[in-house]
Amino acid sequence: MQHRLLRFHVSAFMKWRHLWSPELVALLLAMFVFVLPASASTRLEDRSLFTQSNIPDAVTSYKVSFRYMTPSPVSSVDFLVCVNPIPYEACVTPPGFDASQAILSDQMGEMGYSILSKSTNHIVLTRASTALPINTLSSYTFDNIKNPSNTNQSFSIRLRTHASSDATGVQTDFGSVKAQMTEGVNIETQVPPMLVFCLAQQVEENCTSTNDTYYTNMGTLDSESTLVARSQMAVGTNATAGFAITAVGIPLAAGTSVIDGIESPTESAPGTNQFGINLVANSAPAIGDDPEGTWTNALPTPDYGIPNQYKYVSGDVIAESPNVSLMKKFTVSYIVNASPYLRAGVYTTTITYIASGRF
Amino acid sequence: MKRFKSIALAAFAVFVAVGLFAPTFDASAEGSASLSITPKKNYIVEPGKSVDDTLVIRNLDSQAPLNLTLRVVDFTYTNNGGTPKINLAPDAPETTWSLRSFLKVPESVTIPAGQSRTLDMSIAIPAGHGAGSYYSAIVYSSGASEGGNVGLSASGVSLVFVTIPGTVTEKLNLKKVGLYNPNVTNGDLKGYQFSTEHKPMEIGYTLENKGNVTEAPVGTIKLKDLFGNETLIDDVNPTGSLALIGQTRTYTTCIKKASQNADFQGSTARGTTCVDPGLWPGYYSVSLDLFYGQNGNNTQEIVGKGSFWYLPWWFVIAVIIILLVVAFFIWRLVVKIRNTMYGPRFKKSSLRRRR
Numbered sequence: 001m002q003h004r005l006l007r008f009h010v011s012a013f014m015k016w017r018h019l020w021s022p023e024l025v026a027l028l029l030a031m032f033v034f035v036l037p038a039s040a041s042t043r044l045e046d047r048s049l050f051t052q053s054n055i056p057d058a059v060t061s062y063k064v065s066f067r068y069m070t071p072s073p074v075s076s077v078d079f080l081v082c083v084n085p086i087p088y089e090a091c092v093t094p095p096g097f098d099a100s101q102a103i104l105s106d107q108m109g110e111m112g113y114s115i116l117s118k119s120t121n122h123i124v125l126t127r128a129s130t131a132l133p134i135n136t137l138s139s140y141t142f143d144n145i146k147n148p149s150n151t152n153q154s155f156s157i158r159l160r161t162h163a164s165s166d167a168t169g170v171q172t173d174f175g176s177v178k179a180q181m182t183e184g185v186n187i188e189t190q191v192p193p194m195l196v197f198c199l200a201q202q203v204e205e206n207c208t209s210t211n212d213t214y215y216t217n218m219g220t221l222d223s224e225s226t227l228v229a230r231s232q233m234a235v236g237t238n239a240t241a242g243f244a245i246t247a248v249g250i251p252l253a254a255g256t257s258v259i260d261g262i263e264s265p266t267e268s269a270p271g272t273n274q275f276g277i278n279l280v281a282n283s284a285p286a287i288g289d290d291p292e293g294t295w296t297n298a299l300p301t302p303d304y305g306i307p308n309q310y311k312y313v314s315g316d317v318i319a320e321s322p323n324v325s326l327m328k329k330f331t332v333s334y335i336v337n338a339s340p341y342l343r344a345g346v347y348t349t350t351i352t353y354i355a356s357g358r359f
Numbered sequence: 360m361k362r363f364k365s366i367a368l369a370a371f372a373v374f375v376a377v378g379l380f381a382p383t384f385d386a387s388a389e390g391s392a393s394l395s396i397t398p399k400k401n402y403i404v405e406p407g408k409s410v411d412d413t414l415v416i417r418n419l420d421s422q423a424p425l426n427l428t429l430r431v432v433d434f435t436y437t438n439n440g441g442t443p444k445i446n447l448a449p450d451a452p453e454t455t456w457s458l459r460s461f462l463k464v465p466e467s468v469t470i471p472a473g474q475s476r477t478l479d480m481s482i483a484i485p486a487g488h489g490a491g492s493y494y495s496a497i498v499y500s501s502g503a504s505e506g507g508n509v510g511l512s513a514s515g516v517s518l519v520f521v522t523i524p525g526t527v528t529e530k531l532n533l534k535k536v537g538l539y540n541p542n543v544t545n546g547d548l549k550g551y552q553f554s555t556e557h558k559p560m561e562i563g564y565t566l567e568n569k570g571n572v573t574e575a576p577v578g579t580i581k582l583k584d585l586f587g588n589e590t591l592i593d594d595v596n597p598t599g600s601l602a603l604i605g606q607t608r609t610y611t612t613c614i615k616k617a618s619q620n621a622d623f624q625g626s627t628a629r630g631t632t633c634v635d636p637g638l639w640p641g642y643y644s645v646s647l648d649l650f651y652g653q654n655g656n657n658t659q660e661i662v663g664k665g666s667f668w669y670l671p672w673w674f675v676i677a678v679i680i681i682l683l684v685v686a687f688f689i690w691r692l693v694v695k696i697r698n699t700m701y702g703p704r705f706k707k708s709s710l711r712r713r714r
Contacts, residue, residue, distance in 0.1 A: 043660070050655035054403055063655075084593055085650045086579045151401075152599060154577045156650065177658040178577060178650045182401050182522070194624055198393035198419060199501075199513035207393045207419045214392060215507030231511055238628035239398045240598040244442040252508065294621075295630060302544070317442050322611075323598055324630040326621055334509055348508050356496070356516035357398025358441035359573075359601045 042070055044159055044175035046137055056149045056181045057096055061105065063141045064157060068110060068133035070172050075129070077113065077140070078160040078167040081121040085156035085176035093121040096149030102142045109138025116166060124167045147181055152240065154180035193239035196327065197355035203232045205292060205329040221338040221347065223271045228287045229334040233353055235298070235319070236327035241358040243298070244320040245330075248352045251275045251312060252336060254345025259336060261312030265303050268310060274337040275349075276310025279319060279330045284308045287335075293328030297321050300330065310335050320358070391420030391472065392501045392513035394427070395624065400519045403654075407486030414478045414517065416499065418470040425470040427499045429478075433457050434496045434518065439548070439565065439609040441600050443518060445496055456604055458482065458495035458521055482521055490525025492573040492604065494518065520573065520601075527653055530569040531576065531602065536647045537665035539563025539611050550609065554668040556675075560633040562592060564647055564663065565609040568602040575599050576661070578649040582614065585641050590614060595649065597631065614638070640674035643667055 044066040053060035068074060081099060082091035102123055104115050110133050116126035125140065148155050156179070161172040200210035218227040237243045251261040252275050262276040268285060279300035282288045291300065298321035303311050310333075319330055336347075395417035404410050418425035433454045434443040453459050463481045470476045480497075497517040538552045539561045548565050562580050580592040595612050602608035613633035620627050645665040652658035 047658045048652065048656055049658065054654065084579065085577060086593075086648055089579060089591070089593060154575070154599075156577070175658075175660075176650060178652055179654055180575070182403050192415075193398055194395050194626075195398040195515060196395045196419065196624060197513060197515050198391075199511055200392055201511075203393075207395075208421060210391075210393060210420060212391070212420075212423050214512070215510040218508045227508075229509055231509075233513070236623060237398060238623045238626065241399070241441055241600055242598075243398065244437075246442075246445065248447060249512075297630070297632065315444070317437060320442060322441075324623075324628050326623055326628065326630070336508075346508075348510070350510035350512055352500070352512040352514055354445060354498070354514040354516055356443055356445065357518055359399065359443060359518055359520075359603065 042173050044161070044173045045069055047159065047175045047177045049157060049177035049179045051147065051179050053147065054180075054182045056147055056151055058147045059144060060147060061141055061143045062145050062157075063106075063139055064159070064177060065137055065139035066159060066175060066177075067135065067137050068161065068173060070161075071132050072172055073131060073163055074110070074133055074161045074172055075127055075165040076116065076162045076167040077125040078158075078162065079123040079125070080158040080160075081155060082158055083153060083155055085158065085178055087158050087160070087174050087176065091121070091158070094148035094150065094153065094155035096146065097121060097155065098146035099123055099142070101144040103144050104140060105143045106141035107139070109136050110134065113140065126165045126167075128165070149181075151181045154178055193237065193357070195235075195237045195239065195243055195355060195357055197233065197235045197245075199231065199233040199353055201231050203234050203329065205234050205327050207234050207327065216334075218334070218336060221336065221342065223338055223340040223342075226268050226270050226285050227336040228285050230287060231332045231334075232329060233332065234327055234329040235355050236325055237321070237357065238324055239357050240323060242321040242323045242325060244317050244356055244358055246354045246356070247277070247312070247316055247318050248314050248354060249350055250314065252347040252349045254343065254347045257343040257345055257347075259338065259342070259347060261314070262310055263313060265306050265309035265311045267308055268335045268337060270337050271339060272337055273339050273342060274310070274335065276312045277318070277332050277334050278304050278306065278310050279332055280305050280307050282308045282333055285335065288333035289331040291319075291328055291330050293326060295326045295328070297323060298325040298328040322358070390502060391418050391423040391425040392511070393419035394425055394499060394501070394513070394515050395419055396499060396515040397517050400517060401522075402482060402520070403522045403524060404482055404484045405524060406484050406488040409481055409483035411479065411481045414464065414480050414497070415475055416468065416470060416478065417475040418472060421473045423472055425472075426467070426502050427470070428467045428502075429464045430466075430498050430500075431459050431462050431464060431495050432498055433459060434494070436603050436606045436608070439607050441598075441608075443496065443516070445498065445516060447498070456491070456493050458493045458519060461485075461493070461521075462495055462497070462519060464497055482519075484521070484523060488523060490523045490527045491571040493521045493523065494573070494603070522572070522653065524654060527572045527656055528570045529572060529574065529652060529656060529659055531574055531649075531651055531659065531661060532567040532569060533647070533649075533661050533663045534565040534567055534607060535665070536564040536580075536645055536663045537562070538643075538645070538667035539609075541611070548609065550611075552667060554670055556671050558635050559614060559638055559643075559667065559669050560636070561611045561613055562645060563609055563611045564595070564649075565607060566602050566661075567607045568604060571604060572653055573601040573603055574651045575601050576610070576649040576651040578647065578661075580612065580648075581646040582638070583644045583646070584639065590636060590638070595647070638669055640669050640671055643669065
């Protein structure tokens with residue numbers, strides 16, 4: 001018996017001993033510490049919300065539609081109006097919203113409901129019938145509802161169906177519908193978004209003054225030195241989506257002879273045809289300044305923010321901010337290099353800097 | 360006479376000296392290039408109806424007048440972000456979502472130094488026009504400079520979005536959700552990371568808009584660690600950003616954010632920045648629950664999952680040490696059990712001898 005046990009051990013253990021060393025088994029066991037967890041549910045289908053008016057603070061009617069999914073009796077429907085659509089999250093009432101005077105003016109599909117209770121952001125419909133829901137689209141229209149005030153924030157109605165007549169106990173189906181007010185014309189109650197932009201050879205950070213100079217003579221091109229120039233621009237916005245500045249314009253040209261823009265960030269190389277810009281302080285050649293401003297979210301885009309590396313591609317975004325940004329001043333450095341074979345002429349260009357909001 | 364000659368010569372010398380050693384930039388007063396505009400406008404206009412509104416433009420320059428020409432152009436997206444790509448070509452064909460035919464603005468305006476002007480604008484949608492999202496941009500251009508090698512011109516842009524209500528096609532496909540770092544520039548969808556040694560600050564998700572309307576989804580993101588601790592991000596689109604028609608748009612949101620109020624041109628601007636959420640190292644699952652839908656259309660829901668590892672170097676080293684210690688004790692245990700079963704100094708050779 002002992003002999004058989006020993007043979008079994010040899011075949012089961014010793015053959016694989018080179019793979020399953022005690023050390024490896026120990027490591028694997030230790031790694032079982034990292035176990036991964038995982039989650040599911042029934043939602044009302046074809047949910048929609050139609051608001052008769054999208055004007056903030058207007059008193060209007062809301063039509064909520066959905067399809068009952070679970071084939072079990074429903075005696076009440078719960079409508080909870082919150083900023084966030086997620087059913088299990090804390091509910092914050094959209095500012096200005098008021099359903100306390102709501103009237104159930106129409107119903108289709110599953111019918112027989114009346115309002116059991118209503119408050120600022122909560123309506124419960126109830127009915128006596130406990131019949132199984134039919135599989136058609138049902139809709140409920142409420143009048144006398146006051147829209148939220150905020151146009152910057154969407155809001156939701158969280159829906160729940162219950163077998164009980166007072167929307168208590170276990171829910172049957174659930175789901176949410178979403179809506180958002182839009183900016184009405186001439187809304188005076190909210191601070192309008194602004195985009196402030198100025199451009200010149202020299203500007204103040206707040207754009208209140210510039211030196212009103214919009215061009216530069218860079219001097220005479222030769223193949224052994226780099227011509228440089230600089231301009232400044234300041235930009236800021238209180239718009240939540242931020243801003244972007246795009247540079248547009250053909251590179252320096254004299255008739256058909258063009259000094260091409262540098263297509264990827266490259267160091268200045270006298271003796272080759274190069275036209276490029278960047279938005280940071282450089283040492284080769286010594287020109288430019290880093291962006292100036294209190295907030296750090298407005299930055300040159302990566303290709304235009306590398307010291308001593310220059311690029312110019314018309315249509316490129318050269319600076320941007322992903323959100324609200326106080327005034328920020330950017331210094332644009334220009335370099336021009338020429339090959340010995342560059343055709344003689346007066347090389348000129350106009351670069352348009354376009355400041356836009358983001359979407 | 361001699362005295363007059365010497366004065367004239369001196370004046371000439373000064374003139375020449377000034378001409379030779381003047382700064383590189385020539386001074387010229389051509390007008391202001393300092394403006395304040397509205398960056399974005401949103402409207403809902405029913406077919407067959409029109410909307411009248413105003414554009415307020417301010418000349419911030421206290422010295423020079425602001426001369427602007429206005430035109431309506433089309434735009435699209437630059438990449439997976441929210442930066443518009445403005446099409447300035449004068450002969451550019453209208454896009455399918457263009458408002459150029461419907462949006463009317465004045466051709467030019469001159470605004471005195473330090474003052475504002477209110478311009479009328481109107482949007483008229485023809486009867487029977489299809490429901491959906493339409494957008495174009497109003498470009499305000501200051502005059503181009505004359506002279507010099509490099510001339511500068513400033514332009515501002517207002518993006519105008521119009522929703523024509525009705526039944527629309529809405530389809531957002533979730534491409535990815537996970538840890539996001541804007542400084543990461545590799546991969547098909549730049550910025551996503553499966554593991555990081557730096558503190559996780561932002562979560563991103565990428566949506567492809569296959570519908571005929573712009574979409575601004577809302578919802579929540581939940582992070583869950585190995586021990587079931589949850590971190591909730593209750594506003595996944597804090598800037599109300601849009602996915603344009605055809606765009607694959609990446610949205611980012613801070614795991615934890617701090618707000619900051621500041622004065623901006625006389626009003627209060629509220630900025631937000633991402634701050635350290637205080638996550639512990641380890642594995643995190645990311646659950647995304649998104650809602651979108653236009654007024655009167657079905658509210659659509661997207662559920663997605665992702666994951667990432669937060670593995671700072673100190674943690675990796677600590678885990679290796681702990682694993683080695685645990686492995687050492689397990690090995691000791693295995694050896695002890697084996698010795699108990701087969702006797703001390705059990706070796707393959709001794710097994711062979713026994714056989």
